[in-house]
Amino acid sequence: MVGSSKKITIFEKLKLEVVVLPETLQECIAALIVRLDLRERVISAQQQSEALEKKRLASRTGGPQEFREEADNALTFKGRLCVPDDPMLKEEILTEAHSTPYAAHPGSTRMYQDLRQSFCWEGMKNDVASHVQSVWCANK
Structure with missing residues (x-):
């Protein structure tokens, strides 16, 4: 126990x-x-992102169907939470995903597949690989 x-x-x-x-x-x-502290912070950061706000506006006016504004004002792409280009926020997501006791320190492929179910951002695959590599090197 x-x-x-x-x-x-x-x-x-x-x-x-x-x-x-x-x-x-x-x-x-x-x-x-x-x-849902992390989700709330992502939503708040989305509202500060000019690029994501343009996509939000387009989704409201009949733009691409892949983007959608949820009831909690979250902008999603094919159901995944859009993360703005905020290095500190991305690093927090990566650290949390890699450090959770249930993740058992996954490799970059598994971690990317897990994160991809809930989040999306440009360059996510490279960011995940870099994060896992830096953690691996730091622990060596």
Whole structure:
């Protein structure tokens, strides 16, 4: 069994929060609430990107069907969240994808395939390969 402090650390890395419901229920129930902090930051950064805002406007006016504005104002391309050209944001996504305890430090091909299901940006494949290579070299 994992100790409480270790669980808290794991939850913090995964951006999870433990919520204890009131004792008025028959028993105390713990629930995990996933904070969509990263998605919210990507959406905010999208609104600062002139290129993505042009695509958003085109999607509103009957432009290419691949781009779509979601209910939470996220711009998606074929269902994948569009990440603006923000090196720090991309690095955060790459670091999180590579460091999550469930990823088991995947290689660049697997990591790219996993990320490609949820995100898209120009040059993603090269960015993933560079990130994995830099982590691999740093750990050598």
